[in-house]
Amino acid sequence: MNELPSDFRPDAxxxxxxxxxxxxxxxxxxFVARVMARYDQALARAMIPTLDVLASWFRPGIAxxxxxxxxxxxxxxxxxxxxxxxxxxxxxxVEGPGLAALVTAPDPPDASVVFTSLVEQR
Amino acid sequence: MGSSEDDAALVxxxxxxxxxxxxxxxxxxxxxxxxxxxxxxxxxxxxxDAAQDGFLSALVKLAQYDARRPFGPWLMRIVxxxxxxxxxxxxxxxxxxxxxxxVGGGPRPxxxxxxxxxxxxxxxxxxxxxxxxxxxxxxxxVEGYSHAEIAGILGIPEGTVRSEVFHARRRLRTxxxxxxxxxx
Numbered sequence: 001m002n003e004l005p006s007d008f009r010p011d012a013x014x015x016x017x018x019x020x021x022x023x024x025x026x027x028x029x030x031f032v033a034r035v036m037a038r039y040d041q042a043l044a045r046a047m048i049p050t051l052d053v054l055a056s057w058f059r060p061g062i063a064x065x066x067x068x069x070x071x072x073x074x075x076x077x078x079x080x081x082x083x084x085x086x087x088x089x090x091x092x093x094v095e096g097p098g099l100a101a102l103v104t105a106p107d108p109p110d111a112s113v114v115f116t117s118l119v120e121q122r
Numbered sequence: 123m124g125s126s127e128d129d130a131a132l133v134x135x136x137x138x139x140x141x142x143x144x145x146x147x148x149x150x151x152x153x154x155x156x157x158x159x160x161x162x163x164x165x166x167x168x169x170x171d172a173a174q175d176g177f178l179s180a181l182v183k184l185a186q187y188d189a190r191r192p193f194g195p196w197l198m199r200i201v202x203x204x205x206x207x208x209x210x211x212x213x214x215x216x217x218x219x220x221x222x223x224x225v226g227g228g229p230r231p232x233x234x235x236x237x238x239x240x241x242x243x244x245x246x247x248x249x250x251x252x253x254x255x256x257x258x259x260x261x262x263x264v265e266g267y268s269h270a271e272i273a274g275i276l277g278i279p280e281g282t283v284r285s286e287v288f289h290a291r292r293r294l295r296t297x298x299x300x301x302x303x304x305x306x
Contacts, residue, residue: 007288008269014294015263021244022157022260024166031156031170035148035177039141042178 129193176201259290
């Protein structure tokens with residue numbers, strides 16, 4: 001492509017001819033009025049999607065926060081729940097001597113005794 | 123391309139909620155927007171719809187406009203994109219084969235209708251050109267934008283704009299020369 005100096009300037013003749021070929025035939029003012037008639041509608045429509053987007057962000061945010069709260073509560077309860085001190089205590093009903101023995105046991109249970117007693121029962 | 127300062131002031135007033143200021147901008151750029159949209163779409167009704175979409179889209183995005191830059195290229199980019207989107211969206215119409223008499227050759231034009239026939243031929247020739255090429259030549263030769271500004275409007279390198287304008291001009295000048303030969 002060999003460029004001439006004229007390639008850097010608009011071609012007046014071609015430009016005028018093209019302009020007349022592309023020039024709209026109808027009223028310029030009518031077109032302006034048509035655009036301005038949609039001014040409010042365009043601004044209103046632009047606002048609605050913004051609110052929709054914010055709402056769509058908000059809803060999963062609330063759901064995620066609620067899920068995190070429930071998960072945290074359940075996890076916390078599991079971690080903070082006292083571990084049974086003996087096999088019998090673990091099998092004992094929640095109320096009754098098993099629970100008392102668990103609370104009053106002075107030392108942690110010996111694992112070998114627990115397992116030995118389990119094997120001997122079989 | 124209009125006064126950039128005036129445009130920037132009008133944009134600022136529009137962003138502040140001044141409806142009349144936007145009206146002045148529309149008034150100022152209507153001709154240009156409609157011609158550019160028509161260069162992309164061909165059909166004048168589709169072009170007006172696209173130009174309108176462009177103005178209203180610009181209204182919504184006006185807060186994003188950088189007032190240090192000229193307003194015209196920013197607006198024309200939105201209008202050209204609106205026209206391209208509309209062309210993609212509209213139901214695919216089979217391109218009608220061009221009447222050879224419209225693009226070159228054919229009978230000697232009637233002296234009464236020579237101007238209108240030239241317009242028809244130019245529109246037909248424009249339709250033959252790739253979309254980017256015809257938009258580039260209209261922005262350069264009709265609207266007077268620089269290669270750099272057109273590069274910004276079309277989102278292509280400046281060298282590509284020069285090449286597109288060069289090839290479009292070569293085609294259209296040949297058509298014009300043929301037409302002059304016929305009416306002589």
